[in-house]
Amino acid sequence: MTELVLLGIAQDGGRPQAGCSKSCCIGLSPSEHSYPTSLGIISDNNLHIIDVTRHLANQLQYLDNRVPTEVWLTHAHFGHVDGLGLFGRETMNVRGVKLHVSKSMAELIHQTPNWNLMIEQGVFVIQEMTDRQIEQQPGFSITPLLVPHRGELSDTHAFIIRGENKSLLYLPDHDSWDETLALYKMNTIREWLTSLNVDIALIDGTFWSSDELSSRNQASVPHPPIKQTIEMLGYKQHGDPDIIFFHLNHTNPVYDEWSEEYTQVVEMGWSIAKQGMRFTI
Secondary structure (H helix, E strand, O other), X not given: XXXXXXXXXXXXXXXXXXXXXXXXXXXXXXXXXXXXXXXXXXXXXXXXEEOOOOOHHHHXXXXXXXXXXXXXXXXXXXHHHOOHHHXXXXXXXXXXXXXXXXXXXXXXXXXXXXXXXXXXXOOEEEEEOOOOOOEEEOOEEEEEEEEOOXXXXXXXXXXXXXXXXXXXXXXXXXXXXXXXXXXXXXXXXXXXXXXXXXXXXXXXXXXXXXXXXXOOOHHHOOXXXXXXXXXXXXXXXXXXXXXXXXXXXXXXXXXXXXXXHHHHHHHOOOEEOOOOOEEEO
16 A cells, blocks of 8 residues: 655745745644655555655654655655655765656756765665656655746656555646646647646646736746636536645645635536645556
8 A cells, every 4th residue: 555645835935934924924822834845655564755845854754754765755845855865974974865757857866966966975876767757666656747837947747656556746847837738749738647647736836827926027936827727627626636736835825715716626527735634546
C-alpha cells in the first residue's frame, strides 16, 4: 500500500508571505499558515518527497519526522528547491539521498556551488530522469511530464504517481492551458486528463483570476487562474478525476471557505486542497 501526504498547498512564498501587510497575511492564526507545495510518498518503508521547501522541518512532522530517502524535483524555482540545503552537514547531515532531476536541473545543480558541494560530499546522488519515462519504485511508479513554465533556470515537470489501485497527477506549476494542451496535442483539459488516466489531479491554482496581482503585471508570473480552469471544465462529470487546486498564492480568496470563490469551486464538483491531505493509492 502506498500513501501520499500533501505537505503544503501554498505558492512558493507560503502564507503568510514575507513583506505582505494585507489582510490576507496579517493576523493569521498558526492553523491558517500554509507551506509551499510538496508531496510525501510512503511505500515499502521508503519515504520519497516531491519538492523540498525551507519549511521541511515542519512538513516532515506529517511524516513522523522521517528523513526522505529519495527526492524528486519539479523545477528550479526557489519554493521547490530551497530546502535542499537542509539535507547537508549543517542540519540533517545525511548521505546517499537519491535526487531525481531532469538533465537541465542536474546541470544547474552542478553549476551552483552550494549544491555541487553536497554532491561531492555524497549528500545527494543524482538520478537523471527522462520525460515520460516510467520510473518503477517499490509499490508505485512515477512518471515525469514536461510542462511549459518559465524556464530561466531549468525545465519543469509534473509527475504522475501510480499505485496498485489509484493514480495521482502532481501539477503545481505551468504557464497556461493553451501551451500545455498544445504540447500534448489535446483540445481540452478533460481530454488531456483522460489521456493521462489519473484518478486524482492536484492542479495549479495559484491565482483565482487574472487581475489578482494589482501591484505588478501578472504576465511576469504566469499561471492559469482557477476561474479560467473551471470555466473550461464546467461542472464535474461522471468519469472525471477528482480535481484539487493547490499552489495557492497568499492573495487567493479560496483560502476562505466562506468566500464566493471557494463556494463556486465546490458547487461545480471540484475541491481546494487542505494541508496534510492523505491519499491511498
